[in-house]
Amino acid sequence: MTAFIIRRLFQALLVLFVTSVIVFAGVYAIGDPLEILLPADATMAERLQVTQALGLDKPLIVQYWHFLANALQGDLGTSFVYNQPSISVILQRLPATLELAFCALVLAIVIGIPLGLLSGLKAGSATDETIMTGSILGFSLPNFWQGMMLIMIFSVYLGWLPSTGRGQTGTILGIETSLATWNGIQHLILPAINLSLAKISLVIRLTRTGVQETMPLDFVKFARARGLAPSRVIFVHVLKNILIPIITVIGIEFGSLIAFAVVTETIFAWPGVGKLIIDSINILDRPIVVAYILVVVSMFIVINLVVDVLYSLLDPRIRSKR
Incomplete structure (x- = not known):
């Protein structure tokens, strides 16, 4: 296991390096932030001064070399707009995104797994058809349209819930x-x-498929033949075996929830990194864009590593191969 983790860490460093090259070249080679940062009547002297201050007068390869040297010290550049370290700006917004992604993941697990179990155990019934129809709608309807419908129904028509902002915050265990x-x-x-x-729909379909594939297996038939209670057969024998692919997908999807919360945060004016990256792209705040992508990639790598470790703990056969 130790050798596996060390190997994955080396792979992670390589992925981060390649990502930094691609992202830096793509972001810094496109557009001119001076067109947004400076007024239209700015003089050539003022443009030259700002260009030198931001380091934009140097060749791209030199800019990347300075970026890489600073990144190794934990400095991912200074925001053109906020005039703060870009990583600090992102970390200020990241807790709001993590909170939103975590709650969405909990909803996907709490709702998706029971509905998937019910659908798999009652395959072909009206209950199964209803649940699967709902999951198809969850996959098919665009995320932004779902958000607008939620606002229209629960905020505008019913007036039950607020539609924008994060609201009041407090502290739990210092967080x-x-x-x-x-x-x-x-x-x-x-x-x-x-x-x-969309994640609820994914977990429903994944759980349903796992149940249908596991129920006909010999060890389930043997457990039933021993006279075990149906609930014990389902929750101990069936659910334990289908958790491996579910945990794998859920772990990866948590990373995607963080990375692709942009639409949700924009619709609901949620003050997370998703809204920050949209604003930064609009104003060509290059250090924020690069730092955001590298932070998200790092989180994907860490999440995938944790998922692999959990995978090994759940299935000793996988652990023995490493």
Whole structure:
């Protein structure tokens, strides 16, 4: 296991390096941030001064070399707009995105697995058809349309929940979170549901498929023949065996929830990194864009590593191969 982790860390460093080259070249070679940062009547002297201050007068390869040298020291550049270290700006917004992604993931697990179990155990019934139809809608309907419908129904027509912002926050175990206040929870409900709908559908279909593949197997038949209670057969024998692919997919999907929360955060004006990256792209704040992508890639790598470790713990056969 130790050798496996060390090997994955080396792979992670290589992935980060390649990603930094591609992203830096792509972002810094496109557009001119001076067109946005400076007024239209700025003089050539002012443009030259800002260009030199931002280091944009140097060749691209030199700019990347300086970026890489600073990145190895934890400095991913200074935001053109906020005039703060880009990593600091991202870390200020990241807790809000993590909170939203975590709540969406919990909803996907809490709702998706029971519905998937029910659908798999009652395959072909009206219950199964209803659940699968709902999962298809969750996959098919665009995320932004779902968000607008949630706002229209629960905020505009019914007036039950707020539609924008994060609301009041409090602290739980020293962590600032919306879950600490009722107002914060109210603001969190709609964006969390919107972000989780596609993942709920995915977990339902994955669980249903796992149940249908596992139920006919010999060890399930043997457990039934021993007279074990149906609930024990389902939750101990069946669910334990289908958890491996579910955990793998859920771990990867948590990374995608963080990376692709942009639409949800924009619709609900949620103050996370998704909204930050959209604003930064619009104003060509290059250090923020590069730092955001590298942070997201790093999170994907860490999440995938944790998933692999959990995978090995759940299935000793996999652990023995490493």
